[in-house]
Amino acid sequence: MRKQLTLLLPLLATCIISLSHAADDIHYQDIKSINSIVPQQGAGYSIASNVKIDGEYYTFTITPVDSAQIEVTGIPGLLKTLYELSVIEWYKSTPQGNQVWKGAKDSVSSIGKGAKSIVLHPGDSAAAMGRSVAKTGRAIGSFFKGLVKKKPKSSTGEDLNKGAGNFMTEDVARKAAYDLHLDVYSANPLVIALLKEVSKKQWAGSIGVSAASYIATPGLSSLGTVTSGALTPGQAKDVTEKLIRDNSPLELNRQLLKIFTGKLGYTKDSPPYTAYLEFLNNPNYNPHQKAYITLYCMHLKDLKNMPQVLEVLANCKKVDTAEILFTQLQLMAALEQNATNITFLSFATANDRIYGITKAGDLIAILPFDYATNNKFMQKELAKLPKVKGSRSIWLIGDATPSFIKLAKSNGIDAVYTGILKFGAFRVGINKNTTQQQ
Numbered sequence: 001m002r003k004q005l006t007l008l009l010p011l012l013a014t015c016i017i018s019l020s021h022a023a024d025d026i027h028y029q030d031i032k033s034i035n036s037i038v039p040q041q042g043a044g045y046s047i048a049s050n051v052k053i054d055g056e057y058y059t060f061t062i063t064p065v066d067s068a069q070i071e072v073t074g075i076p077g078l079l080k081t082l083y084e085l086s087v088i089e090w091y092k093s094t095p096q097g098n099q100v101w102k103g104a105k106d107s108v109s110s111i112g113k114g115a116k117s118i119v120l121h122p123g124d125s126a127a128a129m130g131r132s133v134a135k136t137g138r139a140i141g142s143f144f145k146g147l148v149k150k151k152p153k154s155s156t157g158e159d160l161n162k163g164a165g166n167f168m169t170e171d172v173a174r175k176a177a178y179d180l181h182l183d184v185y186s187a188n189p190l191v192i193a194l195l196k197e198v199s200k201k202q203w204a205g206s207i208g209v210s211a212a213s214y215i216a217t218p219g220l221s222s223l224g225t226v227t228s229g230a231l232t233p234g235q236a237k238d239v240t241e242k243l244i245r246d247n248s249p250l251e252l253n254r255q256l257l258k259i260f261t262g263k264l265g266y267t268k269d270s271p272p273y274t275a276y277l278e279f280l281n282n283p284n285y286n287p288h289q290k291a292y293i294t295l296y297c298m299h300l301k302d303l304k305n306m307p308q309v310l311e312v313l314a315n316c317k318k319v320d321t322a323e324i325l326f327t328q329l330q331l332m333a334a335l336e337q338n339a340t341n342i343t344f345l346s347f348a349t350a351n352d353r354i355y356g357i358t359k360a361g362d363l364i365a366i367l368p369f370d371y372a373t374n375n376k377f378m379q380k381e382l383a384k385l386p387k388v389k390g391s392r393s394i395w396l397i398g399d400a401t402p403s404f405i406k407l408a409k410s411n412g413i414d415a416v417y418t419g420i421l422k423f424g425a426f427r428v429g430i431n432k433n434t435t436q437q438q
Contacts, residue, residue, distance in 0.1 A: 025052050028060075033370075033398045033419030034075055038082065044089030045082060056369040056377060058398065065089060066105060067190055075370050075397050075421070076327055080183075084191050087182055091194070104190075104197040152283045155318040160185070160286035161249040164195030170248065173199040178245035185286040240295050249287045253280040256294045263298055264306070272307040278314035284322040293326055296333040303356075304346035312349045321352050327368035328354050331395075331426065335366075338425035351384035361390035366420070370398030374407040382411040395420045 028040055028051050040047045048061035048069075059073045064085050072081045091097035154160050163184040164173040176198040177184035182191055247255055257280060266273040280290055293313065297306065316322050332354070336344050344356040348363060356364045365385055372378050372394075385392060391414040400408075400418050408416050420426060 025050055026058070027051065031058065031399065033396075033421070034078070037422060038078070042082070042086070044085045047078075053371055056371055058370040064190060066101075070188070070190070074323075074368075076368060079421075080186075081188055084182060084186060084188050087180060088190060088194055091180060100197050100201060101194065103200070104193040154283040158319075160283060160319070163287075164192050164199065172202050174245045176202065178241055183288050184244065185288040237295060240291050244288060244291050252287050252291065256280060256290060260294050260298060264301055272310050275307065275310035275314040279310060279316075282314060282316055282322075284316050284319045285326070289322065289326045293329055296329040299333045300329070300336060300344070300347075303344050305349070306347065308349045309347050309354055312352060312354060316352065324368055325352070325354060327397075328366050331366045331368070331420075332356050335364075335425050342425075348386040348388070350386050351381065353381075353384070355386065357388060358390070361388055363388040363390070363392040364395060365393065366395045368397050371401075372396055372399070372404040372416075372418075373401040374403035378404060378407065382408060382413065385411070385413070391415070393417060397421060 028047055028049050029035055031051065038047075040049070044065050046063045048063070050061070052059040054073060057074045058078075059071055060078050062070045062072060062078075062081060062085070064070065070081065072078050088101070092101045163170055164177065164186075173195050174184045176195050180195075180198075182195065184195060186192065243252060243255055257277060260276060261268075261273055264272070266276070279285070279293075285293070297309065300306075313325060316325060332344070335342055335356075342364070343359050344364075345359045346357045348355040348357050353365070353367075356366070358364065363386060367381065369378075382394075392412065393415040394408060394413055394417070396416065396418045397420060398418065400416055405416055
């Protein structure tokens with residue numbers, strides 16, 4: 001394992017150098033972990049040169065075509081948002097899509113009357129960064145007038161079960177999202193507006209319910225090589241997407257419980273069964289996340305300590321923690337599926353996080369943070385890492401400062417790898433490859 005991971009050290013050095021001057025913001029072109037795989041400008045969008053550093057995340061300002069600017073916090077949020085914009089731009093190029101977008105555009109223009117719309121990632125961690133979650137929630141929530149609110153609320157106060165339609169057209173919105181290869185539970189106001197408009201027209205009969213079904217997965221040429229199915233909605237497993245499409249949030253929970261417990265053989269009222277049920281009822285996850293976390297857990301079902309993972313998922317107290325756990329499992333599942341030189345034997349859990357232990361006894365801690373430096377947050381992250389008989393390595397989506405590398409070394413971390421979305425296991429169209437940068 002040590003020999004394999006040393007192959008990635010040049011990438012680490014590049015990212016450290018780029019952040020040696022870290023301040024409150026950074027230029028997009030200086031973010032080595034992402035700029036080489038996501039162009040600053042593409043079909044339907046442009047990313048502002050100035051990127052804010054908000055705690056452990058970057059906040060990107062995106063200017064879509066024909067709409068107000070959007071601020072997106074976190075690299076995974078950036079990738080998903082740009083994917084969504086590429087779908088919207090493609091759909092607008094069709095005769096039907098062009099007509100639908102005219103109505104959707106009117107809805108979008110009403111959000112803040114041209115002010116920045118905010119797509120939050122990861123959840124309520126933005127509250128600690130000085131952003132108003134309540135204000136953002138009201139702006140996005142304006143699309144859902146008439147929606148029957150369900151309790152309990154998430155830690156942000158939002159109902160994460162709401163889709164892009166209201167209570168009359170919820171099923172139509174899910175069908176439209178499936179046809180367009182979009183997430184009906186997306187927080188992107190442009191996606192919400194588009195799906196709402198499609199739903200209205202389908203409900204009124206002005207376009208057929210299946211009118212969008214001819215749409216093939218749009219190309220991602222504007223994004224270059226992004227990630228494999230771990231982070232790109234367009235590469236989603238169809239069976240999971242159909243479950244989301246065909247079931248209301250409550251019924252989706254029932255179906256997922258039946259599938260998951262059946263596959264793993266948990267008996268009713270056993271601790272793992274109870275923990276999984278509590279996870280499904282946890283308001284800090286939206287239905288899309290619940291479905292995909294279930295998929296990733298089933299993919300990793302042979303790893304030891306699955307009951308502990310279910311306990312961590314069930315006990316999640318915040319939306320931002322739910323986002324972190326969701327992304328950790330995404331990347332672990334992709335790594336297990338696509339990397340020939342890494343095989344996980346078991347899970348390890350600590351500090352509301354999930355880690356993987358290889359057959360060689362090495363700990364791989366995938367941390368979905370953009371910006372790691374020596375601060376109290378990262379000090380806690382490192383101090384809580386489990387001890388193992390082998391090596392311990394940290395894998396970051398983003399970048400690390402020299403002070404963080406020193407901190408990691410002082411905490412007994414053998415290696416820190418940055419910009420991991422460049423690795424073969426996380427890239428589109430690459431299967432069973434090594435984790436080396438391609």
